[in-house]
Amino acid sequence: MQKRSARHSSSTSLTRRNVLRLAYAAVPAAAAVALPRLVGTAAAASYIKPDWSNTGIPVGTNLTVHRGDIVVTTPGTVIDSMDVYGYIKVRAANVTIRRTRVRGTGTVAFNTALIDCNHSAVSNAVIEDCLLVPDSPSVWVDGVIGKEFTARWNNVYNTCDGFGVYNAQNWAGACNVTIESNFIHDLVFFSKDPNHSNGTHNDGIQIQGGSNVNILGNNILMFYSRGKGTLDYASRAGGNGILVGANLASVTASQITNNWLNGGIDGMYILRGKSSSMRFGSVSGNRFGRDQFGFSGGASTYQIRVQSGVTFNNALTANYWQNSGLPLAVSRTGGIRYDY
Numbered sequence: 001m002q003k004r005s006a007r008h009s010s011s012t013s014l015t016r017r018n019v020l021r022l023a024y025a026a027v028p029a030a031a032a033v034a035l036p037r038l039v040g041t042a043a044a045a046s047y048i049k050p051d052w053s054n055t056g057i058p059v060g061t062n063l064t065v066h067r068g069d070i071v072v073t074t075p076g077t078v079i080d081s082m083d084v085y086g087y088i089k090v091r092a093a094n095v096t097i098r099r100t101r102v103r104g105t106g107t108v109a110f111n112t113a114l115i116d117c118n119h120s121a122v123s124n125a126v127i128e129d130c131l132l133v134p135d136s137p138s139v140w141v142d143g144v145i146g147k148e149f150t151a152r153w154n155n156v157y158n159t160c161d162g163f164g165v166y167n168a169q170n171w172a173g174a175c176n177v178t179i180e181s182n183f184i185h186d187l188v189f190f191s192k193d194p195n196h197s198n199g200t201h202n203d204g205i206q207i208q209g210g211s212n213v214n215i216l217g218n219n220i221l222m223f224y225s226r227g228k229g230t231l232d233y234a235s236r237a238g239g240n241g242i243l244v245g246a247n248l249a250s251v252t253a254s255q256i257t258n259n260w261l262n263g264g265i266d267g268m269y270i271l272r273g274k275s276s277s278m279r280f281g282s283v284s285g286n287r288f289g290r291d292q293f294g295f296s297g298g299a300s301t302y303q304i305r306v307q308s309g310v311t312f313n314n315a316l317t318a319n320y321w322q323n324s325g326l327p328l329a330v331s332r333t334g335g336i337r338y339d340y
Contacts, residue, residue, distance in 0.1 A: 047181065047216070047217035047258050049219050049260055050153070050181050050182060050183040050217070050218060050219040051183055051219060052155070052183070054153070055129075055153050055154060055155040055181070055182060055183040056129065056130065056131040056153075056154065056155035056183075057099050057100070057101060057129060057130065057131050058099065058129060061081055061099050062081060063081055063082060063083040063099075063100075063101060064081060064082050064083065065082075065083045065085070066082050066083065066084050066085065066086070067085045067086065068085070068086045068105075069086040069087045069088070069089060069105075070084060070086065070087075070088045070089070071089045071091060072088065072089065072090050072091060072092050072095050073091050073092050073121075074092055075092045075093045075094050075095070076092075076093075076094045076095070077092060077095050077096070078095075078096045078097075078098070079095075079096070079097045079098070079100055080096075080097075080098050080099055080100065081098075081099045081100065082100045082101070083100070083101045083103075084100060084101065084102045084103060085103050085105050085135075086102075086103070086104065086105045087102070087104055087105070087112065087113075087114055087115070087116065088100075088102055088114065088115045088116070089116045089119070090115065090116065090117045090119060090122050090125050090146075090149075091119040091121050091122065092121050092122070093121060093122065093123040093124060094123070094124045094125075095122075095125045095126075096125070096126045096127075096128075097115065097125075097126070097127045097128075097130060098126070098127075098128045098129050098130065099128075099129045099130065100130050100131075101130070101131045101132075101133070102114040102115060102130065102131075102132050102133075103133065103134060103135040104134040104135060104136060104138075104141055105135070105136075106136065107136060107138065108138065108140045108141065109140065110140060111140055111142075111195070112140055112141060112142070112145070113141065113142040113143060113144050113145040113146075113159075113164065114132045114134060114141065114142070114143055114144065114159070115127060115130075115132065115143070115144045115145075116144075116145055116146060117144065117145065117146030117147060117148060117149045118145060118146040118147070118168045119146075120168075120169050122146060122147065122148045122149070123148045123176075124148060124150075125148055125149035125150070126149070126150050126151075126152075127144060127149060127150070127151040127152075127154060128150075128151070128152050128153050128154065129153050129154065130154045130155075131154070131155050132144065132154055132155070132156045132157075132159065133155075133156075133157055133158050133159075134158055134159060137158045137159065137160075137188040137225070137228050137229065138160065138190075139160055139190045139195065140160070141159055141160055142159050142160050142161040142162070142163070142164050143156040143159045143161070143162045143163055143184075144156075144162075144163050144164070145163070145164040145165075145166075146164075146165075146166070146168070147165070147166065147167040147168070147174075147175045147176060147177060147210070148175070148176050148177070149177055149178075150177070150178040150179075150180070151163065151177075151178070151179050151180070151182060152178075152179075152180040152181050152182065153181050153182065154182045154183070155182070155183045156182060156183065156184045156185075157183075157184070157185050157186040157187070157225065158186060158187070158188055158225050158228055159187060159188065160187065160188060160190075160202060161187065161202060161203045161204070161205075161206050162182070162184035162187065162203070162204045162205055162220070163179055163182075163184070163204070163205045163206070164205075164206050164208070165177050165179075165205070165206065165207045165208065165210070165213055166207070166208040166209055166210060166248055167209070167210045170210075171208075171209045171210065171248040171249040172209060172210060172211075172248075172249035172250065173210055173211070174210060174211050174212045175207075175209075175210035175211065175212055175213050176212050177212070177213050177214065178214040178216065179205060179213075179214070179215050179216070179218060180214070180215075180216040180217055180218065181216070181217045181218060182218045182219075183218070183219050184204040184205070184218060184219070184220045184221070185219075185220070185221040185223070186221070186223065186224070186225035186226070186228075187202040187203075187204070187222070187224065187225060187239070188202070188224065188225045188228040188229040189202055189224045189229045189230060190229050190230055201239055202222070202224075202239035203239050203240045203241075203242070203243040204218075204220035204221075204222060204239075204240070204241045204242060204261075204264075205218070205220070205241070205242045205243070206240075206242075206243045206245060207242075207243070207244045207245065207246075207251050207254070208245050208246070208247050208248045208249075208251075209246060209247070209248035209249030209250065209251060209273075210248075210249060210251060211251070211252045211253040211254060212253055212254060213251065213254040213255075214254065214255050214257075215242060215254075215255065215256040215257070215259060216255070216257050216258060216259070217257075217258045217259060218259045218260070219259070219260045220241040220242065220259060220260065220261050220262075221262055221263055222239055222240070222241050222261075222262070222263035222264030222265075222267075223263045239264055239265060240264055240265060240266045240267075240268065240269045241259075241261040241262075241263070241264050241266070241267045241268055242256060242259070242261070242267070242268045242269075243266075243268075243269050244256075244268075244269070244270040244271060244280065245271055245273065246271050246272055246273030246274075246275070246278060247271075247273050248273075249273070250272065250273060250275045250278045251278065251280055252278065252279060252280065252281065253281055254280060254281040254282075255281050255282040255283070255284075256268065256282070256283045256286060257282060257283070257284055257285050257286070258284075258285040258286065258287075259286045259287070260286075260287050260289075260322065261286060261287070261288050261289065261303070262288065262289025262290075262291055262292065262322070263289070263291055263292055263293075264292060264293065265292075265293045265302065266302040266303075266304075266305045267288050267289075267292065267302065267303040267304060268283070268286070268303070268304045268305065269302070269305045269306075270283070270304075270305070270306050270307065270310050271307040271310070272307050272309045272310050275309070276309060277309045277310075277311070278309060278310050278311070279310075279311045279312070279313075280310055280311070280312055281312065281313055282312065282313045282314050283304070283312055283314065283316060283318075283319065284314050284318040284319060285318065285319065285320075286304075286319045286320070287319075287320050287321070287322045288303040288304075288319065288320070288321055288322060288328065288335060289322050289323070290321065290322075290323065300332040300333065300337075301332075301333060301335070302337050303319075303328060303335035303336070304316055304319060304328060304335060304336045304337070305337050305338075305339065306336070306337070306338050306339065307338075307339045308338055308339060316328065316330075316336050317329060317330075317336070319335070319336075321335065
């Protein structure tokens with residue numbers, strides 16, 4: 001167990017608007033919260049729900065402004081306590097990015113992310129205690145993309161997707177990604193998106209292929225960002241909390257464990273892509289809210305949606321409703337649905 005210092009959040013004298021504007025003056029700190037750091041295995045683990053108070057940059061951190069992109073080519077580089085008006089592109093092994101705000105800059109016209117871990121040289125990257133919020137939200141800008149990274153205790157919002165996971169060098173190969181204890185929320189919808197004919201397909205976390213992907217203890221709220229994009233916060237049709245798309249290759253030997261999910265069209269959607277079958281791994285201990293888009297006039301919801309041919313290491317009834325603690329069941333309103 002490690003002590004977590006207070007974060008810039010609405011629980012201190014900073015409001016949510018102040019946080020968005022990065023008002024990093026010294027403010028009174030809330031009491032520290034003890035949270036576990038569990039990486040790679042979450043069996044029987046006890047996570048504390050990530051939110052504004054315990055993710056992002058700790059209160060009192062002094063940030064050094066950097067204008068322009070940062071391209072990291074030296075192994076072992078540590079980026080700490082920076083305010084980056086640009087993007088961070090990781091192109092080396094053992095890079096650590098912590099206590100840093102990444103804003104992006106201007107308008108881009110290609111799919112990218114505030115932190116890009118796609119390069120072949122990337123391995124063992126760590127992204128922790130960061131605030132990942134673009135100054136100019138766009139259909140093109142996600143929070144973090146790539147492979148070979150561990151992301152924990154980050155506050156990610158106003159992006160298109162929160163995280164995108166794939167191995168650009170070997171679509172079916174190991175991704176070696178752990179996304180743990182992050183707060184992913186307020187994604188931005190745009191009605192016009194060159195990637196899709198019907199607007200942006202926002203996902204808290206999207207996994208496109210590969211193995212060894214661990215999604216542990218995150219809080220994912222799929223309600224559109226208020227005042228950004230072309231749909232407001234009231235809409236619950238905010239894409240998928242977690243999308244296992246398998247559009248590049250099957251996703252195997254992976255786990256989605258002990259997360260909190262609410263809102264969206266699907267809390268979690270797991271597909272097998274072009275394969276006739278796919279054994280994903282484990283999906284257990286996740287807690288689902290009920291404030292989700294209702295199909296057929298509200299008569300049907302999809303907390304966990306699974307394409308036929310996908311199998312798991314455990315029964316999906318080992319996932320639960322947040323409000324009652326009761327297990328999900330297979331039915332139109334029970335929380336588990338299969339596509340046949």
